[in-house]
Amino acid sequence: xxxxLSRVFGALADPTRRDIVARLSDRDATVGELAEPxxxxxxxxxxxxxxxxxxxxxxxxxxxxxxPVHLEAEVFDLMTMWIERYQRRAEERYTRLDAxxxxxxxxxxxxxxxxxxxxS
Amino acid sequence: MTTTDxxxxxxxxxxxxxxTVPAVHITRDFRATPEQLLxxxxxxxxxxxxxxxxxxxxxxxxxxxxxxxSYRYVSGHDGTxxxxxxxxxxxxxxxxxxxxxxxxxxxxxxxxxMTFEDLGDGWTRLHAFSLCDSFEGRDxxxxxxxxxxxxxxxxxxxxxxxxG
Numbered sequence: 001x002x003x004x005l006s007r008v009f010g011a012l013a014d015p016t017r018r019d020i021v022a023r024l025s026d027r028d029a030t031v032g033e034l035a036e037p038x039x040x041x042x043x044x045x046x047x048x049x050x051x052x053x054x055x056x057x058x059x060x061x062x063x064x065x066x067x068p069v070h071l072e073a074e075v076f077d078l079m080t081m082w083i084e085r086y087q088r089r090a091e092e093r094y095t096r097l098d099a100x101x102x103x104x105x106x107x108x109x110x111x112x113x114x115x116x117x118x119x120s
Numbered sequence: 121m122t123t124t125d126x127x128x129x130x131x132x133x134x135x136x137x138x139x140t141v142p143a144v145h146i147t148r149d150f151r152a153t154p155e156q157l158l159x160x161x162x163x164x165x166x167x168x169x170x171x172x173x174x175x176x177x178x179x180x181x182x183x184x185x186x187x188x189x190s191y192r193y194v195s196g197h198d199g200t201x202x203x204x205x206x207x208x209x210x211x212x213x214x215x216x217x218x219x220x221x222x223x224x225x226x227x228x229x230x231x232x233x234m235t236f237e238d239l240g241d242g243w244t245r246l247h248a249f250s251l252c253d254s255f256e257g258r259d260x261x262x263x264x265x266x267x268x269x270x271x272x273x274x275x276x277x278x279x280x281x282x283x284g
Contacts (some may be wrong), residue, residue, distance in 0.1 A: 006142075006255040009262070013139030082263045083135055086144075089174065090133040094148050096170035100160050101152040 008079050011055035016040075017048050021057065024071035028061065034069065130245065135262075142258035146248040154214055154236035154244045161216055161234060168193065176202075187211050191218075214238075220250075228257045 011017055020034055035045040049069060052058040056075050061068040129149050136145040150157055160166045162185035168178045176195040183191050185208060192205040203223035210217040216234040221227075230252050237245040252258040 006259055009137040009259060010139045013137055083137070086262050087133055087135045089172075090135060090146055090148075092174045093170060093172045094133055094150075096172065097160055098150065100166050100170050101150055101156055104152065104156045104159070104166075 007051075007055040008057060008075065011051050011057055012079065014048070014051075017052055020045075020048060020052065021071060021076060024058065024069060025073065025076075028068040028070045030066050030068055129243075137258070137262060141251060142253070142255040143249060143251040144258065144262065146246070146250075148246050148248075149239065150244050150246060151242060152244055153242065154238050157236050157244050157246060158211075158213070158216060162211060171195075184208075185211060228253050230257075 012021065016038065023029065023034065031042060031046055031049065034049070035042050038045060049058065049060075053060065057072055059070050059072060061070060130147045131149060133146050133148045136147075137143075138145060152160075160170065164180040164183040164185070168180050171178055171193070173195060176197045178193055178195045181192040181194055181203075182205075183193075185191065187208060187210050189211075190205070190207045192203060194201050194203050196202070204220065205223060206219040206221060206229070208216070208218050214236050216236075218232050218234075219229050220232050221229045230250050232251075233247075233249045235247040235249075237247060239245055250261075252261060
């Protein structure tokens with residue numbers, strides 16, 4: 001299960017694959033259509049698609065000729081939601097850090113400090 | 121040091137799971153000098169004010185912020201306490217390296233490297249790199265953090281993948 005999750009995160013870490021996912025969120029497309037804007041071979045694009053497919057992010061249609069690529073939006077949304085939630089928690093922490101740093105800027109912290117410098 | 125685009129301002133934390141190692145990259149800009157940012161990470165009173173987690177109060181139990189020093193702090197909420205501890209392999213002007221673990225899972229030790237990049241004009245970019253002990257640990261951390269249902273998330277994903 002977690003291998004699966006790692007594959008999803010791994011698959012989305014590549015900019016080309018993120019771009020493919022973004023384009024598939026509009027509509028299904030064939031390998032040829034997906035390859036068009038990239039300066040890479042069909043084989044290279046197919047390889048990216050295989051990574052996305054193994055991660056469960058895309059599926060291929062049954063139509064033997066075209067085999068359109070379809071985005072499994074639910075899996076993608078779940079990943080995005082998790083990362084967003086993690087991002088929100090990090091941001092809450094850093095917003096508090098902003099406030100601490102603002103105090104340092106204004107010298108409000110320059111009251112008696114028994115702490116010796118960290119590097120001492 | 122990591123070189124990044126100095127024109128872009130990371131006013132909100134940007135999270136990137138690493139593709140090749142079980143790590144997470146966080147980038148965030150602060151209106152402060154590298155020295156102030158380092159101090160906010162190494163002065164126990166300042167650190168306790170911002171580290172969180174959200175909605176919890178943090179008490180510093182042990183703090184020796186020097187290269188080869190160690191730390192322990194306890195975050196609490198409604199009588200439940202969570203302990204966190206680690207060591208500081210390196211503390212220098214532009215870099216802070218610390219090990220980190222949640223005492224509920226002491227075997228899962230993460231290695232965190234914080235780099236403070238001076239952007240000029242009173243801004244400093246924090247590059248935080250958290251290397252976990254396994255992909256499972258990294259993904260569990262990303263998926264929900266330690267306090268809320270990792271398992272709910274996995275169960276839901278299981279279902280989605282089974283349907284696919």
